[in-house]
Amino acid sequence: MKSNGGKSFEVDGVIEFIKNIETPVNAVFTQYCETSTAVLHPVAELGHALKAHDPNIYYVVDGVSCIGAVDVDLTRDDIDVLVSGSQKALMLPPGIAFVAYNDRALERFKSVKTPRFYLDLAKHHNALEKHSTPFTPNVSTFRGVIEFQKMISEEGFDNVIRRHSTIRDAVCAALKKLDLPLLVEDQYASPTVTAFVPKDEAEVKHIKSQLESQFNITIAGGQGHLKGKILRVGHMGFISPFDLLPFIAGLEMILTKYRNQSYIGIATQAFLEVVHNEI
Amino acid sequence: MKSNGGKSFEVDGVIEFIKNIETPVNAVFTQYCETSTAVLHPVAELGHALKAHDPNIYYVVDGVSCIGAVDVDLTRDDIDVLVSGSQKALMLPPGIAFVAYNDRALERFKSVKTPRFYLDLAKHHNALEKHSTPFTPNVSTFRGVIEFQKMISEEGFDNVIRRHSTIRDAVCAALKKLDLPLLVEDQYASPTVTAFVPKDEAEVKHIKSQLESQFNITIAGGQGHLKGKILRVGHMGFISPFDLLPFIAGLEMILTKYRNQSYIGIATQAFLEVVHNEI
Numbered sequence: 001m002k003s004n005g006g007k008s009f010e011v012d013g014v015i016e017f018i019k020n021i022e023t024p025v026n027a028v029f030t031q032y033c034e035t036s037t038a039v040l041h042p043v044a045e046l047g048h049a050l051k052a053h054d055p056n057i058y059y060v061v062d063g064v065s066c067i068g069a070v071d072v073d074l075t076r077d078d079i080d081v082l083v084s085g086s087q088k089a090l091m092l093p094p095g096i097a098f099v100a101y102n103d104r105a106l107e108r109f110k111s112v113k114t115p116r117f118y119l120d121l122a123k124h125h126n127a128l129e130k131h132s133t134p135f136t137p138n139v140s141t142f143r144g145v146i147e148f149q150k151m152i153s154e155e156g157f158d159n160v161i162r163r164h165s166t167i168r169d170a171v172c173a174a175l176k177k178l179d180l181p182l183l184v185e186d187q188y189a190s191p192t193v194t195a196f197v198p199k200d201e202a203e204v205k206h207i208k209s210q211l212e213s214q215f216n217i218t219i220a221g222g223q224g225h226l227k228g229k230i231l232r233v234g235h236m237g238f239i240s241p242f243d244l245l246p247f248i249a250g251l252e253m254i255l256t257k258y259r260n261q262s263y264i265g266i267a268t269q270a271f272l273e274v275v276h277n278e279i
Numbered sequence: 280m281k282s283n284g285g286k287s288f289e290v291d292g293v294i295e296f297i298k299n300i301e302t303p304v305n306a307v308f309t310q311y312c313e314t315s316t317a318v319l320h321p322v323a324e325l326g327h328a329l330k331a332h333d334p335n336i337y338y339v340v341d342g343v344s345c346i347g348a349v350d351v352d353l354t355r356d357d358i359d360v361l362v363s364g365s366q367k368a369l370m371l372p373p374g375i376a377f378v379a380y381n382d383r384a385l386e387r388f389k390s391v392k393t394p395r396f397y398l399d400l401a402k403h404h405n406a407l408e409k410h411s412t413p414f415t416p417n418v419s420t421f422r423g424v425i426e427f428q429k430m431i432s433e434e435g436f437d438n439v440i441r442r443h444s445t446i447r448d449a450v451c452a453a454l455k456k457l458d459l460p461l462l463v464e465d466q467y468a469s470p471t472v473t474a475f476v477p478k479d480e481a482e483v484k485h486i487k488s489q490l491e492s493q494f495n496i497t498i499a500g501g502q503g504h505l506k507g508k509i510l511r512v513g514h515m516g517f518i519s520p521f522d523l524l525p526f527i528a529g530l531e532m533i534l535t536k537y538r539n540q541s542y543i544g545i546a547t548q549a550f551l552e553v554v555h556n557e558i
Contacts, residue, residue, distance in 0.1 A: 085415065087415055093417070093418055093419040094415045094416060094417055094418055094419075095374045095417040095419070095420065114394055115393055115394070118397075118398065119397065136364065136366055136373045137373060138372070138373055138374040138417070139366075139372055139373055140372040140373075140374070140419070140420075141374065141419075
C-alpha cells in the first residue's frame with residue numbers, strides 16, 4: 001500500500017485495502033511517527049477501525065521517534081503491541097528497545113514457532129515476571145531510564161507533551177515566515193520532527209552545509225524520493241523551546257544572504273510569539 | 280555430549296563424537312571460557328582437529344568471558360566465527376556484541392535463508408563496508424571501545440594477557456593456602472574467572488554472605504548441579520593484581536573465625552609471591 005509523502009495514511013483507505021487482500025490478515029504494522037517525512041499518523045483512529053473490522057487482527061505500532069512526546073494508551077487506542085527505542089524522545093543513548101503489549105499479544109508470542117533466540121518476547125516476558133532479563137541487559141541505559149522517569153514525573157507528562165507540540169508549532173510558524181514551506185499539512189505534523197521544502201536542491205545543500213559550518217548545527221536531509229528535496233529538524237527529548245532559537249536565527253542569516261532578502265528577526269519573532277502564547 | 284564440570288572437553292573425544300553422529304555436521308559450537316565452571320577450553324587444538332577431520336565444518340567459538348584476556352587468532356587457530364561482548368574482559372558496560380569471522384563464514388551468512396531481521400550478519404557486513412551499521416548503534420559503548428583500544432595499545436596486548444594469567448595464578452595459589460580446593464585443574468584454569476570448592480554448602484553460604492556484608496565484595500555462586508557447591512571470583516578487564524588483595528584478605532579473616540584456624544597473612548603472602556615472581 002503506497003501513501004503520499006507528507007500526508008498520513010487515510011484510515012478508510014487502509015481498511016478498504018485490507019478488505020481487498022485475498023489472504024487472511026493477521027497483523028497490521030504502522031509507524032506512529034514516520035520520521036522520513038515528519039508525519040504523525042492517526043494510530044488511535046486506525047486502531048478503532050481495525051478492531052471494528054476484525055477484532056482478531058493484531059495491531060503493531062512502531063513509536064520509535066515519538067514515544068515520550070505523544071499521548072498514547074494501548075487499551076484506549078486499541079493497540080496490541082507498541083515498540084520504541086531509548087534514543088529519541090526518551091532522551092537516552094541508543095541501546096534499549098521497549099515493547100509494550102497486551103495479554104492477547106503475549107499469548108500470540110508464546111505460540112509462535114518460527115526460529116528465534118535473542119528476540120523471543122515470551123522469554124523476555126518470563127524473565128520480567130522474575131524482575132530479570134533473559135540476557136545481560138544494557139545496564140547503563142537501564143539506569144538512564146530510571147532518571148528519565150524521574151525527570152518526566154517532575155515536569156508532568158502532560159507538560160512534556162505540551163512542550164513538544166509547542167516547539168513543533170513554533171518551528172512551523174518560523175519556517176513559514178522564512179518562505180520555507182512545510183512538507184506536512186499542519187494536522188499531520190509530528191511533535192518530534194519537522195520537514196520543510198527549500199526552493200531547490202542547491203538551496204537544500206546550502207542551508208544544510210552553512211548550518212553546519214557557520215553554526216555547528218546538524219539537521220537531516222530527505223530519504224528515498226525526497227532525497228535532495230527536503231530538510232528535517234528534530235525537536236524531541238531533552239529540549240526546551242529556546243534550544244531551537246539558534247537554528248531559526250541561523251536560517252534567518254543564511255537565507256538573508258543567499259536570497260538577498262532580509263529575514264532578520266522575522267522568524268524568531270514568529271517563533272517566540274507561539275511560545276509566549278502556548279506556554 | 281556431556282563433559283565433566285571442572286575439566287575442559289577432550290579434543291579426541293569431540294572428534295570421536297562427531298564421527299558417530301549419523302546426520303552431517305555443518306557446524307561445531309563451543310565456549311572458549313566456560314564461565315559456569317571457570318574452565319578454559321583448548322579451542323585452537325579443537326580447531327586444528329576439526330579442520331583435519333572435515334574442512335567444511337564451521338567452527339564457532341563463544342569467547343564472551345575471555346576475549347581481551349587471551350591470545351586468539353582466527354586463522355592460526357582455525358576458527359571461523361568468534362563472538363564476544365562488551366561487558367567482560369573488554370571492560371565496558373553491556374550493550375555491544377562483537378563477531379569476528381572469515382570469508383568462508385561470510386559466504387555462509389549470505390546464503391542462509393532462515394527468517395531473521397536484526398541479527399542478519401550479512402546485512403551488518405554490508406553496512407560495515409560503508410563504515411556504518413544497519414541500525415542505530417549503541418553509540419556510547421562504541422566510544423568506549425575506542426577508549427579500550429587506546430588503553431590496550433598503551434599497556435601492550437601481551438602485557439594484558441600476562442596480567443590476567445598472573446592474577447589467575449596468584450588467586451589459585453592463595454586459595455590453596457586457604458584450604459579451598461580449585462574446581463578446575465591448573466592446566467584448564469581460565470585467566471578471567473576462578474572457581475573454588477568450600478567444605479560444604481554452609482561454608483559456601485557463609486563465605487559469600489560475609490564477603491558481602493563485612494567487605495562489600497560480591498562473588499558468584501555455582502550454576503546447575505554446582506549450585507551451593509562452588510564459588511566463583513571474576514578477575515578480568517580493568518583490574519590489577521592488587522585489586523584482588525581485599526578479596527584474599529577478607530577470605531583469610533572469614534575463614535580464621537569460621538574454622539577457628541589462623542590463616543592471617545598466609546594466603547596474601549602466597550598471592551604476592553606469585554605476583555612478585557611473574558610481573
